[in-house]
Amino acid sequence: MSSKTSEGPYQMRIYERPNFQGQMMEFSDDCESVQENFCSRDIYSCNVMEGYWTLYEHPNYRGRQYFMRPGEYRMFSDWGATCATTGSFRKITEF
Numbered sequence: 830m831s832s833k834t835s836e837g838p839y840q841m842r843i844y845e846r847p848n849f850q851g852q853m854m855e856f857s858d859d860c861e862s863v864q865e866n867f868c869s870r871d872i873y874s875c876n877v878m879e880g881y882w883t884l885y886e887h888p889n890y891r892g893r894q895y896f897m898r899p900g901e902y903r904m905f906s907d908w909g910a911t912c913a914t915t916g917s918f919r920k921i922t923e924f
Contacts, residue, residue: 839880839920847904850874859919862888867878871913875902880920884908887916896921917923 839858845851845867854867858861864870872884886892895908897918905913 837880839882840878841880841882841918842876842878843867843915844874844876845869845871847873849876849901849903854920859917861890861917861919863915863917864888870890870915872915873905873913875908877902881924882918883921884915884918886908886910886914890917892916909912 830846840855841857842849842855843863844853851873852867852869863872864900868909873882875897879899881899882897883890884895884897886894893910895910897908902908
């Protein structure tokens, strides 16, 4: 069984408010603690510019997972979450 690996670029912007408002940070690598890097646990909107990502409800890649493909997510409900709390996220490198 072979899996596809992705070495391509990864780029995602996260925002502290809906509709890409408020504080923004851009990431191109995994983040095991959103709160330590973003000074908040809440991500209200997100723009996945390149690559595929998994968002996790808790730090250290634990809890509910949300699959993020390239696109604009104006509100956390756009990626299936029931609240804005996000603990960590990482790149998907194998499919």
